Amino acid sequence: GENVEQHPSTLSVQEGDSAVIKCTYSDSASNYFPWYKQELGKRPQLIIDIRSNVGEKKDQRIAVTLNKTAKHFSLHITETQPEDSAVYFCAASILWGANNLFFGTGTRLTVIP
């Protein structure tokens, strides 16, 4: 089955700096890659997603890039703010039927004011 690796496990940045989180996946059939943000004790919430037919997608301060050949994708957060502090999970799935999500191990991002 699909195996998603995520790095780093923890990341601390100064407010205003950029943060980058990287993921790799193993199943070349995966074609949908969402990113979820989970604040302490809360539900995972989708912040951005990308399909394999595009290489990059941006939404305000958040962007995701995908390299299908290398089977890796990354989350970029620019101009970080303290409220960006959370655990971020990448995931991969196949857009067919139920498209179950396979999650990475998470990155705890801390933005230092």
Place this chain on the structure above:
Amino acid sequence: EPEVTQTPSHQVTQMGQEVILRCVPISNHLYFYWYRQILGQKVEFLVSFYNNEISEKSEIFDDQFSVERPDGSNFTLKIRSTKLEDSAMYFCASKPGRGKPDTQYFGPGTRLTVL
């Protein structure tokens, strides 16, 4: 905005007891999921459900687990004989049907503690 809801928020049970975790997916969604997250670890897929039957299940989803959609709104996860290692946060999720956005919307979770 509609949200997935789950009850209870926290369930404490003795090892060997049965528990039922309840979820109300978003009303017009057609795909339903259960995931679990052991403390400090990643979210793991358990099972997906579509058209009143299991669509896929993971290796974790063994004979002690079952799912049911007893009526038009609830979606339940039953754990028949709980073990200590079942202690985790259990998330329900739902998604619209095919041809619509692929986003899975997660519920707030039920924290299961097995003593």
